[in-house]
Amino acid sequence: MSHDLRQQRRPVRAARRVSPLKVSIAVLVSVIAIIGLFAAGIAAQQYSQQRSAAPAAAQAAAAPPPGPGLGDAVRDGKLQFVVFRVDCAKRTLGVEHLKRTAAGRFCVVSLTVRNIGDSATYFVGHAQKAYDASGTEYTSDELAGIYANGGTEAFLQKVAPGAEVTGKLVFDVPKPVTLTTLKLHDSLLSDGAEVSLRQRASS
Missing domain, CATH: 1.20.5 (Single alpha-helices involved in coiled-coils or other helix-helix interfaces)
Known part of the structure; x- marks a missing residue:
C-alpha cells in the first residue's frame, strides 16, 4: 500500500x-x-x-487709497494748509493763573496756512473741525488757541496773497477719544479739505 x-x-x-x-x-x-x-x-x-x-x-x-496726512499740502478756496504735528498729551494750556483746563484733554494741531489767492484773507479758527473714528465733530477752542500760541492768536490778522503763517489749533476732546481727521476750511461755508491723522502703514 x-x-x-x-x-x-x-x-x-x-x-x-x-x-x-x-x-x-x-x-x-x-x-x-x-x-x-x-x-x-x-x-x-x-x-x-x-x-x-x-x-x-x-x-x-x-x-480706498490713503488720503492726505501729516506733512501733505491740502487746499480749500484761497488757502493751502499743511498740518505737521498733533499733540494730545496736555490737560492745561497757559502759565500759572493764566491758563485753560480741558474738560477732557487738549489736542494741539500745529499747521501752516498759505494764501494762494490774489487778495488778503483771514484764517477763521472756529471754522475748523476735527472728527473721531465714529464721525463725532469737534470745533476748535479759540481761547485755548490763544494760550497755545503764546498769548497771541497767530490767525487774527489777514494773510496777504502768497504769505504764510504758522500757528496752532486746539480741540478739547474726551480722554478716550482719538482724533482721526481734520477738515480745514477757507471760510465757514466752504467745502473744506480733509487731512488724515491716522498713522500710515510702513511700506
Whole structure:
C-alpha cells in the first residue's frame, strides 16, 4: 500500500521565474503613481493658497487709497494748509493763573496756512473741525488757541496773497477719544479739505 502512495504523489514543480520585464514594468507603474500623488498634493496646496489669498487681494483692491496726512499740502478756496504735528498729551494750556483746563484733554494741531489767492484773507479758527473714528465733530477752542500760541492768536490778522503763517489749533476732546481727521476750511461755508491723522502703514 505504501508503494501505491508513492506512485500517486505528484512530482513537485519548479517555481516559475518572474520575467525581468514584468518587474521593470511594475516598478515603473509604482514610480508613476507616486509622482502623480505628489503632483496632486502640490496642486491642492497651491489651490488652497490661491483661495486664501484671493479675499485679501480683493479687500486690498477695494480699499480706498490713503488720503492726505501729516506733512501733505491740502487746499480749500484761497488757502493751502499743511498740518505737521498733533499733540494730545496736555490737560492745561497757559502759565500759572493764566491758563485753560480741558474738560477732557487738549489736542494741539500745529499747521501752516498759505494764501494762494490774489487778495488778503483771514484764517477763521472756529471754522475748523476735527472728527473721531465714529464721525463725532469737534470745533476748535479759540481761547485755548490763544494760550497755545503764546498769548497771541497767530490767525487774527489777514494773510496777504502768497504769505504764510504758522500757528496752532486746539480741540478739547474726551480722554478716550482719538482724533482721526481734520477738515480745514477757507471760510465757514466752504467745502473744506480733509487731512488724515491716522498713522500710515510702513511700506
